[in-house]
Amino acid sequence: MRQQYAWRSLLLNGFLAFVATLVVLQMVRIQVSAEAEAFRAQADAFKGGYKTFYPERGEIYDRNGHLLAGNQTVYEVGVDLTTVIDPHSVAMAVSVNLGKDYNEVYSEILNPPPGLSYLVVDNFASSEAVTYLKELKTELSNSGNPTPSLAGLEFSPRLERSYPEDALASDVIGFVNREGRGYFGIEEKYNDLLAGNPVRVWVPNEPNRAVEIPNVPNGTSLILTINRDLQGAVEEILDQSLKKYDAQHGVIIVMNPKNGEILAMASTPRMDLNNFENYGVIFNNASEYNRAIGMPYEPGSVMKIFTMAAALDTGLVNPNTTYLDTGEIQVGGVTIKNWDNQAWGVQNMVGCLQHSLNVCMSWLAVQLGPQNLYGYLNRFGFGHLTGVDMSGEAAGRLKVPGDADWYPVDLATNSFGQGITATPLQILTGASAVVNQGRMVTPHTLYAMLRDGNQFNVPPQYAGSPIRAETAATLNEMLATSLENEASAALVPGYRVAGKTGTAQIPTPLGFYDLSQTNASFIGWGPADDPQFMIYVWLERPTASIWGSETAAPVFSEVAQKTVVLLNIPPDAVRLQMATH
């Protein structure tokens, strides 16, 4: 009996061992079989996959916390061809709600390209349209009927750039394309900061390894120095001025001369940033995107500020130095005349600025000599980038002796703004030395960065001191007096301002100047005794009047009046009264 049990036990054990061996052998066979790789790949596919995590692009705010550039959800709408039941309903739904062509979608679902299992119908569907489609899909699914059905219609959300203020400050902000890359302005300059660092990692499907999914920090948000309300007002004034003076294009910049913060910068044309696809229609080339920094031009008489600054700083003249203006001067074999071809007689240096005398400035340039004049212009930043934190800045051109295209007469013409090119921002930056006790500021648009909930303010930077503080104070006073004496259209009631007009003929491609068309400019600041704003106005080819004093100067006044209200700058009388408290 005992022997019988022993045999049975042995047989059972042997059978189980045999089955176990078979299982092990089968496992080994599978591991080394030809299909092993396919099985492994299938297993890997179920384990997870590589995925790139794109951080949310940082937002852009104005200096008062108004959102200028944010993000909004858009959807990729696609059709899973393996689960679609009713191609007609799917094609109809996307046709009606997403504006797609019914026949095209329907035929693509029925006859997809070989090997395709997922068909993208729309890459940028709006939240509203997708919400409706989702509700419709659920409703049809719950109805219990096999058709109509939207089974197979899939939605993948992602964030896309959105600009709530549309075209406001478009030339400063720039835009982001569909691929998430910034172009122009802040969006391009700070693209890396705003975009953050995308992370590509293996994402396991296994829930036990959920903690391995990285938490990608959002891109850095930026606060700009731009004042939204002032920016809007300046854009409005610029647009109206172009109509009023029948100018082709224009630029207005408002800057804080003490720290270089750009408070408003308007240029034409502008573009609704939410429809950046129109870029090619609106702009002919990249330099037109923001003329304030990208388009150097011959500025004309506003350059006389720098010639006079050099003459005062070297001690060549003082405000009371007199000059007998005979109406013309010979420099390098060329006769230089005043803007009105008239002789203005004995003038002091304030008179030279007030009447914008080319002959007087040419005389100063000759007295200074090329080394002095170009040394000063170089130190004022002409021919160099200002370093403004926006993409697309141009440096302009300052010809100097030794250059192939420099002639002795250039010494004279450069002194009153011909034969030299600069951007409006370069001129504003150079003139900030006159306003800021001889110290030039670096213009900038970044006020602060926001990262991980912390705010990091950007300190102002200075770009050297081309002139002494005494020179700056003297010139400031001269420019304020000259405006008052002239009863300029630039004057602002209640505020003492300083500034200079500019009317420049436009060089033609043949090398001659077009006498019928001009660039009208005005640079000014106020209050003269404690400047809190600097304004630059450039109107391109105005036809209502060719003179800067009749076009750009009143525009300056209008912008200044808006600026003092929006920046809470009290009139001089009130301010001085407050100071005595």
Next chain:
Amino acid sequence: MNTTNRLNHAYSQAPWRVQRQWVSIFLLIVLGFAMIATLYLMVTSQAAIIGREIQDLRLGIIETENTNADLQTKLAQLTSKDEVEKRAYALGFRPAKPEEVEYLYVPGYVAPKGVKLATVPELQPSAPSIPPEYTQSLLDWLDERLQTTGGGLR
């Protein structure tokens, strides 16, 4: 010899008792494995559930962030310059002219400089700090005590 045999016989266990002991030990081991397996199963299932919850929460976070971004943009659109201006005009307001603005001197008033959008509060010098009893490890405390008592042991 007989005495020895008798003693062996007296103290040796019955065969059925030995078998029962072996069976008990075997069952004990099986029970141990079963307990460990049950525990492992419980822990791994809990971990899986929590892992799945984490995955869901992460998706929830992304959805909430997207919704937040949408709402923020929507709010900015509703309060954009053009919209606010339209509403202001509709309410009968118009832009002020410089001569219409009245300035009032307020002694001691300092105008705020610049916007602060930081969500993390800045550390205040007067903010109460956490006492070391709540942050110090036992070794830190011992080290501090040794140093404050003259450090004679060093």
